[in-house]
Amino acid sequence: MHTIDDFTRPREYLSPLDEYMGKIVRDWAEKEVIPFRRNYDEDWKEHNIIEPAFDKLMGELGMQRVLFPEDLGGWGLGHSHYIGSASFRMFEEVARADSAIAVAFGVVFWPLIMICNKPHVNRRLCEEFSPLFCQTDKAVFAANAMTEPQGGADIENLDIVKGTTIETTAxxxxxxWVINGHKLWPTNSGGIADLFGVVCTTNPGSDDVNDFAFIFVPADTPGVTQGGPYQKAGMAADKNGDIWFENVRVPAFYRACGPGDDYKYFKEVISFGNLGSISFVSGAMLNVYEILREFVDTYFFKGKPLKEHDAVAGVLADLAKDIEIIRIIGYQYARMIDRPDIYGDRWSDEIVAKGRAYKYFACDRAVEDLGKAMNLMESYGSERCWDIEKHWRDLKIVQLWMGGKQLCQMETARLFFDCQTL
Ligand SMILES: Cc1cc2nc3c(=O)[nH]c(=O)nc-3n(C[C@H](O)[C@H](O)[C@H](O)COP(=O)(O)OP(=O)(O)OC[C@H]3O[C@@H](n4cnc5c(N)ncnc54)[C@H](O)[C@@H]3O)c2cc1C
Incomplete structure (x- = not known):
């Protein structure tokens, strides 16, 4: 019988960690998440049921350490040539069980990319923050605080807007550094984060990229206030809320890379955000395939299993085709990130824009496919016990973040059509 493992992956360039790490995460997902995930929606505020799964994966199994150098207790992924393909596998396996756990886990690494990744490793900050993540068996969360009340898309639209709309000042x-401002929506905010990477400006309104600053702020620094989590349509395992910074003081060396380089390497953070988003879609869709298989094998119409009817098989083929393509695209992007010597820098406008193109392709296909899957299942599609409607709610949210579909379209058009003003 065919399984999720029959969807194609580029076997010639999987990471050396692939098999080992993939198996560990799959075992964790099957024991610690899948049996409990149906109760996650009600646990959105407290995380009583959700928290043990994070502790096991990130703390006990040590997955929150992977980016840091080995001599600081990490796994050295930040300086490997397989960070993209290893991350894709890891996040895909998590998202198969729950894409909100995948984003909360993935965003732990998101701000750390600025200091752990070659060629811009900030050794002093790695030494400063690695004990927080590497010397504990409890889950520790980081957050990447970009979005502000006046708009998130503009802040991510680095190429054109160049940080001119950022209102959080350093x-x-x-x-x-003395930091003042208001951020909202970051994954792992809502009271969860222990460490923030904060997008700031050192000169409000300036389009000089030297004024774009990325500064680390431990969550317990005086002047930092976190609001409670928002209640969303899905993704209960990811908490999102407001953070206020009022005269928050951190050492000058907490700035990640420095003038010009913060702006440049933040684009790499965006590339990884796109890669992560595709892996969440891919993982969740693999589980949609598993659920549908069970449904069309066991439900009968006119004496035959559903899947043996032409019209149904056509829809199943559409879904399988999209999962196959999303996965191939995701791994191709991972490869592009892993091999800058072939494809160009991870922070180049080209790699950022191509990631946006793949991300919105994957999200669009998945959201449409989930609608089709639910139609096939009729009333059962809406029934929580099948978990299809869960993936439908969750993947819609993946489509919305990181500037939404419009920013993806603008950056893709800008790259391929040389648009000058978008
Ligand atoms: C579950 C979840 C997790 C998130 N995680 C994070 C996180 O970790 N860190 C973080 O900082 N934020 C995070 N966000 C916030 C998210 O990234 C923003 O909501 C998103 O970037 C859009 O910003 P906005 O909501 O302010 O909309 P706006 O930026 O105000 O955009 C409003 C509308 O205008 C469109 N638009 C904007 N610019 C253009 C343009 N140039 N051309 C055409 N249309 C345009 C947008 O696409 C959108 O439709 C998260 C959100 C969710 C739901």
Missing amino acids: ILEGDE
Whole structure:
């Protein structure tokens, strides 16, 4: 019988960790998440049921350490040539069980990319923050605080807007940054995060990329306030809320890469955000395939299993075709990220824009396919016990974040049609 493992992956360039890590995460997902995930929606605020799954994966199994250098207790993924393909596998396996756990787990690494990845490793900050993640068996969360009340898409639209709309300010006073501002929506906010990577400006309204700053702020620094989590349509395992920074003081060396380089390498953060989003779609869709298989094998119409009817098989083929393609595209993008010597820098406008194109392709296909899958299942599609409607709610949310579909379209058009003003 065919399974999820028959969807194609590029076997010639999987990471050396692939088999080992994939198996560990799959076992964890099957024991710690899938049997409990149906109760996650009600646990959106407290995380009583959800938290043990995070602790097991990130703390006990040590997955929150992977980006840090080995001599600091990490697995050295940040300086490997397989960070993209290893991450894709890891996140896909998590998202097969729950894409909100995948994003909450993935965003732990998101701000750390700025300091752990070759060629811009900030050794001093790795030493500063690695104990938080590497010397505990409890889950520790980081957050990437970009979005502000006046708009998230503009802040991510780096190429054109160049940080001119950022209102969170960082002023250097002696050997400290003083940060003021209001962020909202970051994954792992809502009271969860222990460490923020904060997108700031050192000169409000400036389009000088030297004024774009990425500064780390431990969540317990005086002046940091986190609001409670928002209640969303899905993705209960990911908490999102408001964060206020009022005269928050952190050491000057907490700036990730420095003038010009913060802007440049933040684009790499965006590339990884796109890669992660595709892997969440791919993982969740693999589970949709598993659920549908069970349904069309066991439900009968006119004496034959559903799948043996032409009209049904056509829809099943559409879904399988899309899962196959989304997975291939995701791994291709992972490969492009792993091999900058072939495809160009991860922070190049080309890699960012191609990631946006693949991300919105994957999300669009998945959202449409989930609608079709639910139609096939009729009333059962809406029934929580099948988990299809869960993936439908969750993947719609993946489509919305990181500037939404429009920013993906703008950046793709800008790249391929040399648009000058978008
Ligand atoms: C579950 C979840 C997790 C999230 N995680 C994070 C996170 O980790 N960190 C973080 O900082 N934020 C996070 N966000 C916030 C998210 O990234 C933003 O909501 C998103 O970027 C859009 O910003 P906005 O809501 O402010 O909309 P706006 O930026 O105000 O955009 C409004 C509308 O205008 C469109 N638009 C914007 N610019 C253009 C343009 N140039 N051309 C055409 N249309 C345009 C947008 O596509 C959108 O339709 C998360 C959101 C969710 C739901």
